[in-house]
Amino acid sequence: MRRSRSVSCDVGGRGGWNASSLRNEALLRNAAAFASDAPLSVYVHIPFCVRKCPYCAFTSLVPASGGIIDAYLEALEGELARWTETAGRMFCAETLYIGGGTPSLLAPRQWERLIGILEEGLRFLPGAEVSVEANPESLTATSLRLWRNWRISRVSLGVQSFDEEELAWLRRPHSAARARDALSACLAAGFRTSVDLMFGLPFQTLHRWHRTLQELHRSGVRHLSLYQLSLEKGSVWGASPPSEPLPDGYAFYRFAQWYLRRKGYGQYEIASFAAPGEWCRHNLAYWRGGNVLGLGAAAWGFLEGIRYGNGNNLARYVAEVRKKGAVSVEERLEGRKRAGEAAVLALRTAGGVRFRSFARRHGPEEAARLVRCLEPFGERFLRREPGRIAFSPGGMRVANALWTEVLADDEDDASLEEGSLSGRSCRR
């Protein structure tokens, strides 16, 4: 049972976490204390990869030596200890997600170290969902065994494609064969397995896409995450895009929505498809505004409405985290902005926004305003159920445009009286 608190603080700004911002420190301390009062989600970032994929904008690097990883794990332990101290008690994880980078890159003894840190530093709810991200080229039987023997119950495998050409173009560090082997190994080891796939690749055909989905379905995988290739700022391709033209992702996405539903996968979020019971509870916490403790360089957390981000400079993280912590950015939204963000996140999920809890958290006016903004879009884009509003599969496809409508209406009600020349009104 989570207690919901409204910590009354001012609008959070950006800013360093340093000794002089005593007020911020107090706020975060407060938040941590409250958050640790109940089970929450924990995220651990392992920013190491064997090679940087050109489309990836996440924080990760190729470690020059194993020593760097060891130092990093030491620092992680320090960060967790600091948080525990700040909160005044140990955090209790109901979900834990070890992401990256490529966590499976860690050597078995490094895994043992990490497991030790987490086991010592956290409490775990019975039945807690613990996931780890893995890449086919670094998945080993040893790791699988280590994970099984600990609490890890989910593996999210970065496959992206089963087509050799596509994998080569994406510069993935593994072959399709290896990916298949890795997949079988995960399933055989009894993990709840999720596979990441990409669409919108050049020369990708609908047929090939179908065969991939079909193969995955037949393999027994019960969770899929589908992402359209996009050229993100901060990635290699973001800076110098590939010369091949990228297709419109619409057809692939729409087909997947249709096909996977027939095969028994529920689309429970814009990019996530799961057989019944297989949804990822950790990710759901992000979209439902649950508390998240983020650990590691570049990790993000969300405690009692304060979102914070750790600095992404690895060397600095390792050097300073024990003394100063790692938080480099924080923000706290209030009122309408906060409600807007919460609505946008909730609408990513098939469950959408539940009015009662939304109204409780953000006030009944916000809930009413949300309905007013979305209602005109009708059945084509929305699913209305008693007490709830969500996007239909069609709505998910144009979610950006719909979210813009929700966010656009942040004038005071007074300005809605102006003529159509100047004001924008959500009322239609």
Next chain:
Amino acid sequence: METGRIRNFCIIAHVDHGKSTLADRLLELTATVDMRFLKAQHLDTLELERERGITIKLVPVRMRYRDREGDEYILNLIDTPGHVDFSYEVSRSLAACEGALLVVDAAQGVEAQTVANAYLAVEQDLELLPVVNKIDLASAQPERALKELEDVIGIDTEGALLVSAKSGVGIAEVLDAVVRRVPAPEGDPEAPLQALIFDSVYDNYRGVICYVRVVNGSIRSGQQITFMANGISDQVEEVGFFTPSMRASEELGPGEVGYVIANVKTLHEARVGDTITDARRPAAKPLPGYKRVKPVVFCGFYPVEREEYPQLRDALEKLQLNDSAIDFTPETSAALGFGFRCGFLGLLHMDIAKERLQREFNVDLVATTPNVGYHVVLTSGEILEAHRPSDFPDLGKIEEIREPYIKLSMFLPTDYVGKVMQLCQDKRGVYGSMEYITPERVRLVYELPLAEFILDFHDKLKSVSRGYASLDYEHVGFRQGNLVKVDVLLNDEPVDAFSFICHQDAAYHRGQAVVRKLKELIPRQLFEVPIQAAVGKKVIVRQNIKPLRKDVLSKCYGGDITRKRKLLEKQKEGKKKMKQIGRVSIPQEAFLAFLKVSEDAEE
């Protein structure tokens, strides 16, 4: 100076036939030169003017000339604007003269403006002195040029002057001919004052400066004068002449040309063509020929940024200080907000105004497609002047629509006759006449609706004739036309900014062009948007903008949340800046692109 020793003349020529160079030479030879002051300060050196062939107007310069016998004369050179848009001004400048040097390029021969201006000069009873210029060119054919002058214009070329203004050949002979052949002005120094205002300019320091030709009586500083068109009286501050810098003098007598400064604040008070008379002893009648110019081409000027409306208004007011022919009134458009409906003497006039507003006054503006003014005869018998599509009443109330026509004179090589005639035909032209000036050149006359002409006729003409055709036109009144108003609807709502008037036969084709263009420019919405062109209730064209199919951010975990939210906020800000036509959001750029006054707006 006694009137017998005064000569008032001007130089008329087609663009680039050498008017300015010749004028420069005359000024040099009479030692009137002070090159710095040659250009009138109120006209800027706009690229546009040069492109379109207007040379910068000179102030009316007084030259002193001593002929071979040693007699001294005063030669007043009055400059004229070269373009048909300003033909009224041309006619008033001519009215200040007794003679004109009719200049023809020895290689090009007689061109459209040569003829147009020559006719105006003949209408004013000016003595025409033919001058063939550019005889230094290898391709010069002076004999042929002279023959054209005789055949096409019908003037006597006996004693024509052959010159090369560039190299200075024949210039002294020109001055001599002016003295000998241009009649001296006549006028009674004792009669009540009658002075023609043949031009006026606004000076930041001195207010309005009127360029005058005194016909009868005299004018001096301190005198109380009346502007006869509007009855306003003022005291003269200063009179004088140009050398070319301003030189004050005691008085200007009959036959003299110079300037008058009289505490006039706006050009509306001192109008071109008006007569100045003495307030205490006024003339019985004004000099003939004054008329109020009426604008013929209209368009809307809107500020790109709404907040710049006051700047646009101020800029238009300043522009008007210097150009009494510009007309503007405020208007609103649901799509574009607050702006102005502006009237101009022609397309060039409009282009210059727009250019000046943007360059000199730094106003970022969008101009709607230009249109002409129509006379709408209602079933009640009343006649309505409609300057823009929304002025038109419902179809049911309209008995007849009349549109302005022009008579177009084109000079072109025979090779292009077919194409040019086809062009005129396409533009609803009515064939007038065709004559061979020489075996290789033709003069073609057509009558054309002005509305068709302003739709890039000039550019098309240049294009089909590879630049060899020249044209001039005059307004010949209003004629009935089978015209309709085409409305454009977006999502079933009419958008006034896009509607237009056209001939009913062209409605479908032009409706198609407009709809197609809009389809390109309007971004996809969450719903299908029909774009329609309609005449009255009847939809003649319809196309749909397909709805948005996919617009979503795939990943959104921990660290993505803030970043993605900021992206959405940016998208939201962008949306706020869009114009809403009903439920359809249209970015500003789409309007600007559509309404830009550009050649490719019409096929």
